[in-house]
Amino acid sequence: MTFTEPVRKYILSGVVAFVVIGLIVANVMASKQDKTFETNENLYNQALQLQKDGNYEDAREAISKVLKAEPNSEIANYLAGIIAVNKGDVKQGANYMQKTLDLNPYKVEDPVFMIQLGEIFVVSERYEDAKIVLQRCQESGWAPEEIPNYQEHVATLLTQIENSQ
Structure with a gap:
């Protein structure tokens, strides 16, 4: 053709x-x-x-x-x-933080995010979630410069969870 x-x-x-x-x-x-x-x-x-x-x-x-x-x-x-x-809306804050983690699962490697997430879960009385997050912080051995007493704070929050249950 x-x-x-x-x-x-x-x-x-x-x-x-x-x-x-x-x-x-x-x-x-x-x-x-x-x-x-x-x-x-x-x-x-x-x-x-x-x-x-x-x-x-x-x-x-x-x-x-x-x-x-x-x-x-x-x-x-x-x-x-x-x-x-x-x-002061801690439950809504916990939901947003959970969504942040859902959107980017690699945030579990960010020690500052993880301690914030753990604190928010404790305050919002999501103790099981907080325990998982804080144990991850504890096992990682993180010690970021911006939070010099990081591991002590994690231990305090875990103790607070144990006393609340």
Whole structure:
């Protein structure tokens, strides 16, 4: 089967038009995605700053907007957990922290996250979960620089769990 010169031109024109239209559509979609990402990043940074300043109510509102747009964001769920605990809603904080761990199972290798998770589980009276987390901390032998008495604190929390049951 042979193609005549006009048929070849039509085929080439069609392929070029298809590629150009595809690039235009991709560019438009990417710019919308960039705007969404930028908005969520700004809200997250605002929530983080508000949390650092102790304004937990406004921080909760900002992080809620981020979570509405990105419910499976590990970092947003982590911050939401910290904010919820600071507001006094420990059970909700525990749920956010659990979701953070579910989204990124490798967080079990982060000693700071694990001690925070253990503390939140203890305060929210999820003793079995707290015991598992704190035993993991104890067995790991972690001693992060930012928490010099890490292992002593883990032992204290485990004792607190034993006394509560």
